Amino acid sequence: MEAFEGAVQRNAVNFSGSGQTFLSSFRSDLKETLLPDDPFRHLKGQPAGAVTVGLLRYFVPILEWAPSYSFAKFKYDLLAGVTIASLAIPQGISYARLANLPPVIGLYSSFVPPLVYALFGSSTSLAVGTVAGASLFLASIIGSVASATEDPQLYSNLFFTAAFCTGVIEAALGILRLGILVDFLSRSTITGFMAGTACIVILQQLKGFLGLLHSTHRTDVVSTSQSLFTQTNQVNFSVHPISEDKTKELLHHLRLKLFWLPVIAPLIVVVVGCVFAYLVHAEDHGIHIVGPLKKGLNPISISDLNFQSKYLSTVLNASLMAAFLALSEGIAVGRSLGILKNEQTDGNKEMIAFGLMNILGSFFSCYLTTGPFSRSAVNYHAGCKTQMSNVIMAICMMLVLLFLAPVFEYTPLVALSAIITIAMIGLIDYEEAYRLFKVDKYDFCICMSAFLGVVFFSMTIGLLVSVMLSILRALLYVARPTSCKLGNIAGTELYRDVMLYPNSKLLSETLIIELGSPIYFAAAGYLKERILRWVEEEENIANKDEHLKHVILDMGGVTAIDNTGIGMLFDVHRNLQKKEIKISLVNPRPGVVEKLISSRYIEIIGGEERVFLSIKEAIALSHFS
């Protein structure tokens, strides 16, 4: 053993972390939690003027890209803008119908918000528009206090109010940099939620199809639109927000020669449907059409916002959930496409842009908008270079609103049902569900609870139950941190879990335990019992000559400890002290060391000499200290 001592060099453990004041460590923690992307890192050390310009450019990104804007870029943006406008018209009308709103509001919603986003948004690929999920969700909640058929004015006004409130919530979350909250909608939750929503919508649309079956020209129209839409199925109007696999797949499809056909198919369907309906006087034959679409730009609706107390709680409730849904989709889309373009997207700044676009939108008869997956992916592939493509789309919509709106009056409802149904089928990602089942059963449960909750109860219940399950899993993780007994892997200096590497060698007289993280209140009792049981087992196994003399706690993985956790370590020490077993700590992290010093734990176990940088050192040197 003496010979050993010479061979092992004692490396200084850094206790410097303990000099950090609470304020500075709190500030750095806060920064890491709320500003993980450190958006101002390039401004460090710059002169004040440059910082001001940098900050302004940060908050109003158009100042950054507009000055260097060129005709070369414009060509691309023009093409992309027209393309997404061709998608925006049928989608706008369809989703407005899904929300039981007058179809023209769907068109309005693709005019003002994209302009606002072009000013404040930072994603160069995101295309603004309404989404199916949030439309249906708002309809289900607002429909409970106002009737779309009996009092359509009140109903629309509540939608504008909800858009306003959603905007305020989004902007507030962004300003407070609480983007972290959106992180709590997991991919599994969204997969399940979207699929559930899609099922409900499809069942609803069946009414549209069935209604038509009793009319004369049914088969033709149905079969026409269906055959047309079979092609559009490839475009997969998915609003699935995070799946990048899907983006890739979709983009792959889009790169095919047939690119334009599926993208403009919905518009073609609508146009063909209109012409057909106009020619055969569809309405007389029982084919329902969209009906009057007033020419003209968005009417101002700021005075229509309704904050009456009897509706307010419902509207706020709807807005809060809608804000999370819309943000989780918009931000994930921005991030996913940003990664493809190798741009970093600042989620919190995007939230502010979404917030402003919904607030201003609500003043001009627009309802909730975000960055839908389908439209943004098309925008990206059509080659958009800057946010200008949103401006082009807005201009197209303006032209439609000013001159072409009446044309779309003849759109047969069944065509819209078909557009919606096809879009919805793309949302049912059964492959992802199957993958979840294979890879992670708990995630599969989270996904299914969202799906079943939405289908059998309500959208709110599905979402809440699923989020609760996700949070429960996180809490269980904290309550049961994985700890293990380590053994030496023969011929190396590595120490690994003895359960996993059964051939690893245990040491005599010494027990090495790797503690899981975090050591929080919920885990303290558990960890104490776990450690003491290992000690007990070790004592039972050991020969009479070889008493357990030394417990080494590998703290390398422990990134956080709280008061109850420290109390647990004291309890363990007290227990081992009675059995004359010494404790050594290996590689504790700065924040943890700090607390162990200020609570006098290090002092009680024998001072800094009992803290080591590696297990090897702890084994070789601890017997002598």
Place this chain on the structure above:
Amino acid sequence: MEAFEGAVQRNAVNFSGSGQTFLSSFRSDLKETLLPDDPFRHLKGQPAGAVTVGLLRYFVPILEWAPSYSFAKFKYDLLAGVTIASLAIPQGISYARLANLPPVIGLYSSFVPPLVYALFGSSTSLAVGTVAGASLFLASIIGSVASATEDPQLYSNLFFTAAFCTGVIEAALGILRLGILVDFLSRSTITGFMAGTACIVILQQLKGFLGLLHSTHRTDVVSTSQSLFTQTNQVNFSVHPISEDKTKELLHHLRLKLFWLPVIAPLIVVVVGCVFAYLVHAEDHGIHIVGPLKKGLNPISISDLNFQSKYLSTVLNASLMAAFLALSEGIAVGRSLGILKNEQTDGNKEMIAFGLMNILGSFFSCYLTTGPFSRSAVNYHAGCKTQMSNVIMAICMMLVLLFLAPVFEYTPLVALSAIITIAMIGLIDYEEAYRLFKVDKYDFCICMSAFLGVVFFSMTIGLLVSVMLSILRALLYVARPTSCKLGNIAGTELYRDVMLYPNSKLLSETLIIELGSPIYFAAAGYLKERILRWVEEEENIANKDEHLKHVILDMGGVTAIDNTGIGMLFDVHRNLQKKEIKISLVNPRPGVVEKLISSRYIEIIGGEERVFLSIKEAIALSHFS
């Protein structure tokens, strides 16, 4: 580099974990979560008969200790039992008054429940009785639907019903082995909650003192009791459940020669007060006394249980919170004293015992009981050997109820106020609060929120806010797992955080990142940005000759990953692939490896050759594979 290759031995990474089925891994996870103490480990491999006996002994511990019970042990238990009975009488009367219940119910509650606990309880030191915190808490909630003065019968009946419901909840939690839920009341929450409760109670008791100040014999009585109680202050009738420091300190005090004086002081005060009140006809001089105490054992109250729907929700609400409060105190006390005696306490089994004792207690006019800290500590020190001391206490209470009850009729209320106040002062653990402030500011906030919530709002609000803050901290931990960039510490094979060890050497062309745990949905976006930012920084720093070619992810600390987390790793891979940077994984844990294989991540980064057992191997070998 070639020379290097020979020097480094490649150690086999164990992928065997991936052979585990979902069911077996789920079962072992479930066992670790719900049965962390593995109570049946000694029954493994035993014959069926022995297992049956073992199980029976496990669930009815009296079968284990009664057969070997001896007179030698009985002597100790007798002494301890009489001692705790002397504490139980004044405490019982006091706490019943705190709950606005007839004082005799406090005495009843120290008769039946201890007998039940002696049958089913497993802690040899725990003494059963009522507690101040829960008494006050129940009074505040039940008092909101029933008046103690206007309808005392209903009021008491609701208390019995609450005891019944609490018992059912406790037993259910125990049977379902959900002891983990109690872990969510952290030590800081309880410190703050107890102190807040104590403040309210003391303010309430001031009424008692002030009421007396207007009467004749005031100064004498007040000063007498106060001077008497100054001594009892040392006993510190704390119900602080977890603090073992306190146990030790208290036990140290108790070991002093004056041991008996402070322990029986409350009884002396009551007896002296009674004699004094009887002699001077206190009631005539405006000194309020307890009043009629009926002789006789507990009346049966099973038919008094009130499950009317108009009270039920209040009662259930109160019961649920009371169950958590009572369990967290009782189990922590049992565990703490168990550690001193070197016994393991099974929290879930204790819950069943507590549940049965409250259910049966509610049939015999008892209200909520648990294992109070003060009484149990006295029991421990008085030398109790088995649960028999509870039986002795119950017998003493029976004798009091049968023959001596009327004696205590003359107890002056002010004496009870004094007993309560002194006990409450012991609950205000300002030293712990100061220590929290020094060691962990967040824990201090949790503690203060409980304290201020209880003092300024209500006990429920204080408790809920504080628990929410604790949970929030746990969630933040999960949302922002600590990750760091590693560097080589000169002259060793150790790789440590470069922020903490600034002299550690970074490698050219290779970036080593230690990932924090868990990689869950809430952290996925954050981790992706963190990793990509490090890569970006590295690329900016690197010379033009030395491109970053290799990212090593040290997964040793990652104990859990979910679907969103795996998606994040795919995103990172896709990003790095474009820059022709390879990824290696070091030391992933079995559960994680399994998911990485089934999701085909390992395959995509280049197969098992890219998974290493140590960083050293990953550096030396990864360029060649």
